[in-house]
Amino acid sequence: MNSAMAIFTDTHPSKCQYTGNEWGWVQLETQDAILKLRELGARKILLQLPDGLKPDVFRYFTEFSREFSVIVSSDPFYGACDIGNQEVYGKVDAIVQLGHSVIPNIEYPLPVIFIEYRSGASVEIDPHIFDVLSQSGYTKIGLLASIQYMDHMEKVRQILAGSGYQVQAGKQDSRMAYPGQVLGCNFSAAHSISAWADCYVVVSTGKFHGIGAQLASDKPVYILDLNLRRLVPMADETDQFLRRRYARISRALDAHKFCVVVDTKIGQYRMKLASHIVKQVTDLGHEAVLITANDARPSDYENMRCDAVIFTGCPRVPIDEEDRFPMPVLTPPEFQSLFVTNDRGRYVMDEIVAVDRL
Ligand code: SF4
Numbered sequence: 001m002n003s004a005m006a007i008f009t010d011t012h013p014s015k016c017q018y019t020g021n022e023w024g025w026v027q028l029e030t031q032d033a034i035l036k037l038r039e040l041g042a043r044k045i046l047l048q049l050p051d052g053l054k055p056d057v058f059r060y061f062t063e064f065s066r067e068f069s070v071i072v073s074s075d076p077f078y079g080a081c082d083i084g085n086q087e088v089y090g091k092v093d094a095i096v097q098l099g100h101s102v103i104p105n106i107e108y109p110l111p112v113i114f115i116e117y118r119s120g121a122s123v124e125i126d127p128h129i130f131d132v133l134s135q136s137g138y139t140k141i142g143l144l145a146s147i148q149y150m151d152h153m154e155k156v157r158q159i160l161a162g163s164g165y166q167v168q169a170g171k172q173d174s175r176m177a178y179p180g181q182v183l184g185c186n187f188s189a190a191h192s193i194s195a196w197a198d199c200y201v202v203v204s205t206g207k208f209h210g211i212g213a214q215l216a217s218d219k220p221v222y223i224l225d226l227n228l229r230r231l232v233p234m235a236d237e238t239d240q241f242l243r244r245r246y247a248r249i250s251r252a253l254d255a256h257k258f259c260v261v262v263d264t265k266i267g268q269y270r271m272k273l274a275s276h277i278v279k280q281v282t283d284l285g286h287e288a289v290l291i292t293a294n295d296a297r298p299s300d301y302e303n304m305r306c307d308a309v310i311f312t313g314c315p316r317v318p319i320d321e322e323d324r325f326p327m328p329v330l331t332p333p334e335f336q337s338l339f340v341t342n343d344r345g346r347y348v349m350d351e352i353v354a355v356d357r358l
Helices: 030-040 051-065 127-135 147-162 208-216 235-254 271-283 298-303 316-320 332-340
Strands: 006-008 024-027 044-048 069-073 094-099 112-116 123-125 140-145 166-169 199-204 221-225 230-233 257-263 287-293 308-311
Touching: 030 051, 030 094, 030 112, 044 051, 051 069, 051 094, 123 147, 127 147, 127 199, 127 221, 127 230, 140 147, 147 166, 147 199, 199 208, 208 221, 208 235, 230 235, 235 332, 257 271, 271 287, 271 308, 271 332, 308 316
Parallel strands: 024 112, 044 069, 044 094, 094 112, 140 166, 140 199, 199 221, 257 287, 257 308
Antiparallel strands: 006 123, 221 230
């Protein structure tokens, strides 16, 4: 295996554009977004920044205000699945969203320009940290990354290929913008090469995407944690996650009254699924109410005196935010496995492939 030290120094990815649906573009630089806004004849725009980029809000506001009338949304938003409230976006000509990549199969009701955030961190990776893969007999490596680390993923591909591995970034489905890209709600890039890959390497920081990929696959998953500069196997973490999760959701087995929640964010809206679940709940002899919400507030469900919630919006809410809720909050597949199929054999991750039209 190659022993040279690789250093990631990229600060800017090459420019690219995506025009997969009527209103979705990927812009990687502010100037390109301004050109696109000019082309669209936009005058009023809404800026959406994730919390991590809000410290730069004055700079962005100043840049766009030279040509456009700008409103900044201070509401929290989590991804390209969320363009805020119609009362706000209905009053502008276009949205500029920072930090995320387009979700191609969402039908946005107005032009949304995405300025992606790609990590430009310079990270030194010793190729020997991948030796555990060859020692385990793995030769075919599936590569995955969250959007911030797509450029680092390419560097990792070069290191692995240079070390003699076969490497692929799996083909994504129509919810995702790039091969190999993962979201907390979609691991299609992993599924597409599941028969080929011996294991996966997820380029990221933190564990969520690694655990998600491990839950979505029966092949071993490793996180290449760029903060720790370590390759971390996800099997133990995933086992611990599953133990915690089953302990939490099994409390729903005694539930009689269920709130079935549809999130009204444009990229999380699964009304058909929620309606189907309401029917399943009532067919089982329990009570269910169908609820719409733009924000999952525990106090609402407490007020409604429900025993459990089935949440059809972002799967990170029931999983990442479970401690916020006093009652069990299930994903749709968790509900199916506990109440419909009674199949506890393999945990099924809630993945969003497509949503209903709002
Ligand atoms: S549904 Fe959740 S995981 Fe998927 S894009 Fe939206 S915020 Fe991210």
